Amino acid sequence: MTDRTSSTTRRTAPRALRLRDFPGVGAISVVALIFLYVPIIITTIYAFNAGDSALVWKGFSLRWFGEVAQNANLMKSVWVSLQIAIVATVVATVFSILFALSVERLRAKGSAIATAILTAPLVIPEIVLAVATLGFIRLIGLPPGMTALMLAHASFCIPFALMPIRARLKGLGSSYFEAATDLGASNWQMFRRVTLPLLVPGIISGAILAFVISLDDFIISNFLSASGATPLPVFLFSLIRRGASPAVNVVATLLLVLAIVVTTITFLQSQRRSTKHA
Amino acid sequence: MTLQTTERPADPAPNQDPAPARARRTRTPRRPGQLGWLASTPAIIIGLLFTVGPLIIIIIFSFLSRPPQGGGVVYEFTLEPYIGFLFQSDFVGNTTFDPRYLSVFGDSLWQAFVTTAVCLLLSFPLALWMATRSAKLQNFLVLIVTIPFWTNLLVRTYAWMLILNDNGIVNNASEALGFGKAELLYTPFASQLGLIYTFLPFMVLPIYASLAGFDFRLAEAAYDLGARKRTVIRRIILPIATPGIISGVLLVFMPAFGSYVQPVLLGGGKVLLIGNLIASQFGDARNWPFGAALSVIILVMLLIALMAIAFYSRKSGRKVEISL
Numbered sequence: 001m002t003d004r005t006s007s008t009t010r011r012t013a014p015r016a017l018r019l020r021d022f023p024g025v026g027a028i029s030v031v032a033l034i035f036l037y038v039p040i041i042i043t044t045i046y047a048f049n050a051g052d053s054a055l056v057w058k059g060f061s062l063r064w065f066g067e068v069a070q071n072a073n074l075m076k077s078v079w080v081s082l083q084i085a086i087v088a089t090v091v092a093t094v095f096s097i098l099f100a101l102s103v104e105r106l107r108a109k110g111s112a113i114a115t116a117i118l119t120a121p122l123v124i125p126e127i128v129l130a131v132a133t134l135g136f137i138r139l140i141g142l143p144p145g146m147t148a149l150m151l152a153h154a155s156f157c158i159p160f161a162l163m164p165i166r167a168r169l170k171g172l173g174s175s176y177f178e179a180a181t182d183l184g185a186s187n188w189q190m191f192r193r194v195t196l197p198l199l200v201p202g203i204i205s206g207a208i209l210a211f212v213i214s215l216d217d218f219i220i221s222n223f224l225s226a227s228g229a230t231p232l233p234v235f236l237f238s239l240i241r242r243g244a245s246p247a248v249n250v251v252a253t254l255l256l257v258l259a260i261v262v263t264t265i266t267f268l269q270s271q272r273r274s275t276k277h278a
Numbered sequence: 279m280t281l282q283t284t285e286r287p288a289d290p291a292p293n294q295d296p297a298p299a300r301a302r303r304t305r306t307p308r309r310p311g312q313l314g315w316l317a318s319t320p321a322i323i324i325g326l327l328f329t330v331g332p333l334i335i336i337i338i339f340s341f342l343s344r345p346p347q348g349g350g351v352v353y354e355f356t357l358e359p360y361i362g363f364l365f366q367s368d369f370v371g372n373t374t375f376d377p378r379y380l381s382v383f384g385d386s387l388w389q390a391f392v393t394t395a396v397c398l399l400l401s402f403p404l405a406l407w408m409a410t411r412s413a414k415l416q417n418f419l420v421l422i423v424t425i426p427f428w429t430n431l432l433v434r435t436y437a438w439m440l441i442l443n444d445n446g447i448v449n450n451a452s453e454a455l456g457f458g459k460a461e462l463l464y465t466p467f468a469s470q471l472g473l474i475y476t477f478l479p480f481m482v483l484p485i486y487a488s489l490a491g492f493d494f495r496l497a498e499a500a501y502d503l504g505a506r507k508r509t510v511i512r513r514i515i516l517p518i519a520t521p522g523i524i525s526g527v528l529l530v531f532m533p534a535f536g537s538y539v540q541p542v543l544l545g546g547g548k549v550l551l552i553g554n555l556i557a558s559q560f561g562d563a564r565n566w567p568f569g570a571a572l573s574v575i576i577l578v579m580l581l582i583a584l585m586a587i588a589f590y591s592r593k594s595g596r597k598v599e600i601s602l
Contacts, residue, residue: 040429096321099321128536135335151324249440
């Protein structure tokens with residue numbers, strides 16, 4: 001099981017001599033990959049269940065997809081989530097572009113501190129950030145609801161938007177910009193005609209990641225939501241707490257499809273980048 | 279893959295810059311194609327407002343008193359929230375040692391520790407296996423590991439509710455085989471399993487990133503010099519993977535320690551971790567200062583961990599990037 005793919009160009013050697021293989025490593029990897037996918041696959045299968053129970057299989061049907069589409073409260077929460085995600089994505093992406101292009105102009109210490117501030121949400125346990133943000137918005141007099149949700153989401157989406165943009169910028173090197181300078185481009189022309197177009201793959205990846213992170217966030221959303229502003233994950237959580245149901249299977253499957261689409265798109269983007277600029 | 283390219287720092291850390299002290303004090307000259315420093319302020323402002331601001335507030339809240347009723351805080355300095363973590367005072371005013379919260383803290387540490395250990399045991403072989411495949415297969419495997427990573431946390435947790443349910447796959451199979459049913463869902467075991475499942479990709483990706491560019495001629499040289507495979511792993515691969523392992527341990531341990539969703543959904547009412555305790559202090563229990571104090575305890579742990587990593591980084595000369 002370990003060796004199937006490793007015998008690339010060499011003649012098939014005895015297992016002990018295959019330098020790239022280590023005993024047990026392939027077996028554990030397969031177990032880990034199965035462990036990662038079995039739960040997801042089971043949820044997806046049961047989303048197509050015809051029966052009323054989440055778990056008793058009564059045959060294939062798209063029935064629950066229809067019922068989910070007709071659930072007004074659920075659709076409303078989808079709309080709330082979309083609004084928040086769009087605003088958060090636009091703000092996070094624009095601010096990230098500006099930040100990535102200018103952070104080197106800060107003094108060395110300043111740029112390190114600024115980067116630390118912006119990437120802090122990656123390591124702070126979400127529950128801490130959630131209650132802290134709740135306390136903070138209460139203190140400044142902002143009620144929980146859409147505005148609070150949008151601002152908080154924009155903030156924790158920035159590191160995710162920033163990562164691919166910075167990576168792309170680093171990968172570009174300086175030759176394009178030097179050439180543009182030599183050809184007499186003004187700062188604005190350079191930004192609009194050279195920098196921005198070259199950054200596009202990174203910007204797309206960053207925006208998509210920010211969008212998904214916002215759409216998926218539960219804990220912070222849970223603390224900042226108000227009645228009338230219930231994002232999808234918060235609504236989904238209340239559904240799940242009432243127990244397993246085919247409707248939840250369907251929503252779970254749709255979110256899974258979103259994850260697959262998004263991951264594949266960002267993946268292909270980065271592939272294109274590495275073949276072009278490696 | 280974006281997640282992997284960001285791992286590799288392209289330029290040395292600013293403070294390691296060998297430029298003379300005078301030059302360091304001035305701003306670096308503007309490179310063509312870049313913007314002035316002012317352009318970085320919008321992002322910094324929103325970060326200050328919605329990341330740093332809340333953290334400062336939560337630290338302040340932890341030293342304030344709770345109002346007689348309802349949530350919020352009263353502006354009166356007290357250490358009561360921190361004292362309440364360890365002691366309980368009765369009506370007469372005697373304070374006695376109260377291990378209840380300490381045991382929640384201990385349970386959280388233990389679950390986070392087990393999560394980290396199991397994730398590490400699964401991730402290191404997986405990351406090594408990925409890194410030693412052909413370039414094409416590597417890309418595909420990264421995609422495969424990244425998909426669960428971007429799948430909604432609730433979805434991933436809910437999937438285990440389906441599996442561990444009384445009528446779920448595991449119980450049905452075990453009944454069919456004549457072993458009978460076992461209560462799996464709403465147990466500490468379920469919560470633990472959910473944590474391991476959720477955080478596995480957070481460990482795989484950084485370790486893989488540190489191994490991805492591994493030069494296999496090093497291993498070949500080791501074989502030529504008579505090293506066994508185990509020796510190659512221990513003396514060559516493990517040191518190369520160390521920055522990734524450290525980053526992965528932090529990215530798994532801290533979120534697992536403060537986890538909220540898995541203990542609630544998979545542990546039922548039987549698992550109380552510090553994350554749930556914090557949430558309940560800001561919810562039903564309406565004791566904001568105590569919830570704030572618990573949050574500060576987590577933040578202090580995080581700070582210690584980050585300082586330890588910085589110390590390791592400086593001592594070993596290897597850069598540990600805490601990013602995904």
